[in-house]
Amino acid sequence: MLTSSQREELLRLYRRAEFYRTLSKKLTEEIAKTRKQLDEMYPDQEPTIEHFEIDDELQTGDSRLLGGAMRIQAPHGKNIE
Numbered sequence: 001m002l003t004s005s006q007r008e009e010l011l012r013l014y015r016r017a018e019f020y021r022t023l024s025k026k027l028t029e030e031i032a033k034t035r036k037q038l039d040e041m042y043p044d045q046e047p048t049i050e051h052f053e054i055d056d057e058l059q060t061g062d063s064r065l066l067g068g069a070m071r072i073q074a075p076h077g078k079n080i081e
Contacts, residue, residue: 045075
């Protein structure tokens with residue numbers, strides 16, 4: 001027979017397991033919903049990608065094989081009034 005505190009502990013563990021079991025699906029749904037809202041607020045916006053030349057002082061060795069630096073700005077949030 002379980003004591004009251006043991007029952008409470010089991011219930012708490014069950015609820016925690018249930019929360020984590022459903023968390024991934026809930027997060028995926030919220031991300032999709034937010035992405036849709038942002039796309040509706042800022043239609044036809046693409047990210048801004050800026051490429052830079054290889055910097056001889058900063059890039060040495062194998063890092064030069066990757067090319068120069070890049071700056072990528074997400075489209076959402078640009079030109080907000």
